[in-house]
Amino acid sequence: MDRELDRRRFVQITGAAGLGALAGCLGDDDEPAAENGDENGGENGEESENGEDEETEQEVPDPKATENALIEPATLKEWQDAGLVNLGQLDVRDRVTVLRVWDTETYEDGHVPGALKWAPDEFHAARTEGLGEAAPMVADGAQMDEVLQRSGVCPRTTIVLSGPSALRTARAYWTLRYWGFPRERIKVLNGGYNAYGEEYELETGGEPDAPAATFSVQANGELNNDDRLGIAQMIQRVDLKQAGERDDVFLDNRPDPDATISTAIIDDPANYHKGDSYSTKFAEGGHWKDADAIESHIFGLDDVENGDTIVTFCGSGYRATMGYFVLDGILGYDDVTVYDGSFSRQWADYDGNNTEGNVPPEDWRVDLNDRTDGDTGDSDLEIVVDEIPDLASADANQIEVTDAAYMAGEDTESDDGDGGDGGGDWGCDSIAPPAF
Numbered sequence: 001m002d003r004e005l006d007r008r009r010f011v012q013i014t015g016a017a018g019l020g021a022l023a024g025c026l027g028d029d030d031e032p033a034a035e036n037g038d039e040n041g042g043e044n045g046e047e048s049e050n051g052e053d054e055e056t057e058q059e060v061p062d063p064k065a066t067e068n069a070l071i072e073p074a075t076l077k078e079w080q081d082a083g084l085v086n087l088g089q090l091d092v093r094d095r096v097t098v099l100r101v102w103d104t105e106t107y108e109d110g111h112v113p114g115a116l117k118w119a120p121d122e123f124h125a126a127r128t129e130g131l132g133e134a135a136p137m138v139a140d141g142a143q144m145d146e147v148l149q150r151s152g153v154c155p156r157t158t159i160v161l162s163g164p165s166a167l168r169t170a171r172a173y174w175t176l177r178y179w180g181f182p183r184e185r186i187k188v189l190n191g192g193y194n195a196y197g198e199e200y201e202l203e204t205g206g207e208p209d210a211p212a213a214t215f216s217v218q219a220n221g222e223l224n225n226d227d228r229l230g231i232a233q234m235i236q237r238v239d240l241k242q243a244g245e246r247d248d249v250f251l252d253n254r255p256d257p258d259a260t261i262s263t264a265i266i267d268d269p270a271n272y273h274k275g276d277s278y279s280t281k282f283a284e285g286g287h288w289k290d291a292d293a294i295e296s297h298i299f300g301l302d303d304v305e306n307g308d309t310i311v312t313f314c315g316s317g318y319r320a321t322m323g324y325f326v327l328d329g330i331l332g333y334d335d336v337t338v339y340d341g342s343f344s345r346q347w348a349d350y351d352g353n354n355t356e357g358n359v360p361p362e363d364w365r366v367d368l369n370d371r372t373d374g375d376t377g378d379s380d381l382e383i384v385v386d387e388i389p390d391l392a393s394a395d396a397n398q399i400e401v402t403d404a405a406y407m408a409g410e411d412t413e414s415d416d417g418d419g420g421d422g423g424g425d426w427g428c429d430s431i432a433p434p435a436f
């Protein structure tokens with residue numbers, strides 16, 4: 001069987017026809033000509049009076065033009081040396097913001113130079129979906145905008161995630177992707193800041209100043225809502241597969257579950273990374289395997305083929321994003337999605353074993369119709385909706401409805417800019433460089 005992936009190479013996107021709608025990733029078509037400040041220098045390509053070739057413009061690396069979303073410390077160092085990291089001017093074609101995805105208490109002990117804080121509790125939330133509240137679910141739009149604005153993110157910013165934990169950086173990556181960021185604008189530092197510190201000097205002390213912006217996820221145009229499933233959508237996917245009307249692959253990214261969603265394939269995310277633990281704070285836990293190894297593993301699993309629709313899930317929605325990241329971010333695989341609520345924090349609560357009497361109606365129960373393999377145990381769902389929605393209705397997927405409304409500019413106070421690529425939109429005009 002041919003398992004050769006048609007990988008999407010992360011090439012530079014600069015004004016190609018038809019791609020202008022990818023808000024937040026395109027710059028002006030024409031690069032400004034470099035000025036020759038040397039009076040003795042000739043025109044570009046000519047010799048100066050001393051007979052030596054003059055270089056009239058410096059080549060600046062394009063942070064979008066990496067093979068995939070995974071970068072090594074040397075690549076980030078090149079961007080730092082070129083002055084792209086935490087650049088004070090927001091209206092330039094390409095600038096880089098490094099986010100340290102880890103607890104903030106240890107920030108001053110060491111971080112990539114110029115890195116800004118993004119605490120794990122800022123990219124998840126307790127939210128109502130289906131019949132009740134669940135956590136940790138994807139962060140809402142206001143949470144995202146707060147982080148992006150204080151970090152100086154603008155339409156032409158590339159975000160580098162530098163946390164030490166593969167588990168948390170994957171969740172951060174997926175969160176940005178869901179909120180409309182293109183692959184080309186999100187990078188994961190392989191090995192995190194610890195790996196960077198093995199090759200270069202880490203910075204200690206307080207957080208540097210960052211140029212503030214009023215950028216909103218609204219600039220991205222629309223949600224990547226195909227990258228996330230809610231509880232009602234997941235129940236329907238299972239039913240359709242059982243009926244032979246879909247052939248989705250369900251990857252359970254837990255190492256040894258007692259019960260799982262029907263027909264799921266167990267795939268421990270330890271298969272995707274190097275080191276003893278993907279949640280460790282040490283460098284070995286943050287290293288991912290390369291694309292060839294990941295491709296060979298995933299498409300070597302029984303009943304998994306290139307071209308399948310792949311749904312990842314786990315206990316809480318975190319390990320599931322590791323499966324998502326290796327497929328979307330490293331392999332460039334387009335047909336992968338995350339069941340956000342996942343098994344332990346949501347799915348298992350929708351059974352008939354609720355000790356508080358909040359038993360879902362039969363259409364919603366996961367212990368019926370061969371939806372679950374194994375015993376879900378006791379559950380504690382609290383039904384909070386006034387009316388039970390139909391599984392197929394928008395009312396059953398409240399998170400997507402709410403987030404789509406936010407992206408459309410409803411229920412938000414941000415009205416700066418139109419989401420286009422102009423440097424002045426979203427507060428992304430030129431300001432003085434920060435001091436750090």
